[in-house]
Amino acid sequence: MANNQYVVAENWGKGFIEHSESSKITFTGHPGNVWQVPVKNATANLWISKVLGQLKTKDEAQAIVDAEITARQTEWDALSDSEKELTDRPVDITLED
Numbered sequence: 001m002a003n004n005q006y007v008v009a010e011n012w013g014k015g016f017i018e019h020s021e022s023s024k025i026t027f028t029g030h031p032g033n034v035w036q037v038p039v040k041n042a043t044a045n046l047w048i049s050k051v052l053g054q055l056k057t058k059d060e061a062q063a064i065v066d067a068e069i070t071a072r073q074t075e076w077d078a079l080s081d082s083e084k085e086l087t088d089r090p091v092d093i094t095l096e097d
Contacts, residue, residue: 002097005044006061007035007053021047030093031068034061062095069093 024043028036037044072090
C-alpha cells in the first residue's frame with residue numbers, strides 16, 4: 001500500500017504551509033508544484049483542502065515532474081559553457097510510493 005499521496009498546488013508563499021501543519025506532516029515539494037504528503041493523515045487532508053490541491057496519481061505526478069525537469073534540462077543545455085559552470089544540470093527525480 002502506498003504511503004504517500006501527490007497533490008498539485010501552487011505555493012503562494014507565507015501561510016502556504018503553516019508551522020502547525022509542518023510539525024504534523026512531512027511535506028516534500030517537487031518541480032511542477034507537485035507536493036508529496038502522507039496518506040491517511042487528517043492534517044494532510046485539511047491542508048490539501050486549504051490550498052485547493054488537486055490529487056494526482058503517482059503516474060500523473062511523475063509525468064508533471066518529468067516534464068518540468070525536461071524543460072529545465074533543455075534550458076540548461078542551451079546555456080553557454082561559462083554559464084554552465086555556475087550551476088549543475090537538473091537531475092531526474094523518481095517519486096516514491
